[in-house]
Amino acid sequence: MKRFAIAVDGPAGSGKSTVAKMVAKRLGIIYVDTGAMYRTVALFCTEKGIALADEAAVVAALADLQMKIVPEEGGQRIFLNGRDVTAEIRTAEIGKGASTVAAYRQVRARMVELQQEMAREHSVIMDGRDIGTVVLPDAEVKIYLDAGVEERARRRVGELQEKGETADFEEIKKMILERDYNDMHRAHSPLKRAADAVSLDSTGMGIDAVLQAILDIVAERV
Numbered sequence: 540m541k542r543f544a545i546a547v548d549g550p551a552g553s554g555k556s557t558v559a560k561m562v563a564k565r566l567g568i569i570y571v572d573t574g575a576m577y578r579t580v581a582l583f584c585t586e587k588g589i590a591l592a593d594e595a596a597v598v599a600a601l602a603d604l605q606m607k608i609v610p611e612e613g614g615q616r617i618f619l620n621g622r623d624v625t626a627e628i629r630t631a632e633i634g635k636g637a638s639t640v641a642a643y644r645q646v647r648a649r650m651v652e653l654q655q656e657m658a659r660e661h662s663v664i665m666d667g668r669d670i671g672t673v674v675l676p677d678a679e680v681k682i683y684l685d686a687g688v689e690e691r692a693r694r695r696v697g698e699l700q701e702k703g704e705t706a707d708f709e710e711i712k713k714m715i716l717e718r719d720y721n722d723m724h725r726a727h728s729p730l731k732r733a734a735d736a737v738s739l740d741s742t743g744m745g746i747d748a749v750l751q752a753i754l755d756i757v758a759e760r761v
């Protein structure tokens with residue numbers, strides 16, 4: 540089969556990564572979690588003591604940052620200067636930091652280059668905020684996945700608790716709303732639905748139903 544790409548965009552906690560991993564497994568293609576890349580930039584700068592609000596310093600730090608994504612069954616591993624940071628980047632704080640550094644044009648340019656390179660080499664399902672609009676504008680399938688904020692916050696709390704982190708529902712909900720606002724209102728590649736994306740609202744939908752809906756769309760177009 541010809542190489543193809545599936546772009547999945549949507550706000551925080553909409554279920555993009557969970558369903559994208561399942562689709563990847565079903566179709567035998569590679570899953571690329573682009574949020575992990577911005578999270579890794581945030582982790583790197585935080586560890587170096589760089590203020591994330593300092594755009595010039597964050598951009599300068601990119602020169603010392605080597606990022607490698609290794610696809611694996613059911614997901615990906617991400618390496619920062621040779622160190623596996625896959626688990627470390629999954630905190631709410633790093634998510635917030637990722638949203639700060641993701642607003643910087645030069646940070647985005649670096650990440651987008653890496654993302655496009657992966658899609659040139661493999662069939663992919665890639666999730667993020669600007670995949671259908673900027674990274675893969677010619678993707679065969681584009682999905683905009685959303686869900687009500689209460690449900691998204693509940694899912695995030697569940698994920699964090701599963702990892703043994705304490706998570707306050709109201710706090711997480713506030714962080715999600717702030718992050719979405721940031722992501723939707725930034726100057727460079729804001730989160731928005733691509734004109735040719737299919738909208739899916741997963742509120743109240745089980746994950747298997749979301750998976751099936753996406754597989755049906757893929758079957759029509761690929």
Ligand code: C5P
Pocket residue numbers: 551552573574575577578634637638639641642666667668669670718722
């Ligand atoms: O999806 P995830 O929550 O891991 O993304 C973390 C942050 O990275 C998002 O809030 C967003 O600011 C940024 N991001 C982005 N573009 C992408 C993926 C993530 O700006 N393609």
